[in-house]
Amino acid sequence: MYGEGMDHFDPVSAWAALLRTHAAVIPKVERALTPTGLPLTWYDVLLVVNAAPGRRLRMTELGEQAVVSRERVSRVVTELERAGLVVRQANPDDKRSSFTVITPEGRKRLRAAAPIYLAAIEAHFLSRLSAEECRVLADALGRVVVAEEADRIV
Incomplete structure (x- = not known):
C-alpha cells in the first residue's frame, strides 16, 4: 500500500503512483461523463475555452492550457466544431492563426456535464x-508544471 514502509522510500515511487492514479481514475471519470455525450477530451477543451477572456482562445493558447496533448487539440476542436459546440474565427490581427470560440450550445452542454464531472472527481480522487x-499535491505538481512550461518557452 502507498505510504507504508516509508523508511525504504524510493522517490521514483511518486512517479509510479502518479501514473497508476491517472490510469485508475481517468477511465472512471470518462465513464461517468458518457451519458452527457461529452468525452473527457471534449469536456477539457470546452472548460478551458469557456474560462478564457471572451470565451475564446487562439489555438496555440488552447494547446498550452488544455490537458489534451497539443497534437490532439486540433483534432478535438474539429470534432467539437462538427458537433456545434465551438466555432473557429479568423484572427484579424494575425491571418495565420484562428480563435476557438465556445458556442451557446457548447456552454449549455458544459454546464450540464459539470456536476457529473465534479462528482466523479470527488468520488474517485478527492474523497481519498x-x-x-x-494542498500538498497541488503545490508539488504545480511546481513541476510551472518548471516544465518555463522550459518549453525557452
Missing part, C-alpha cells in the same frame, strides 16, 4: 485524500 494532502 485529506484537504492537506490535496
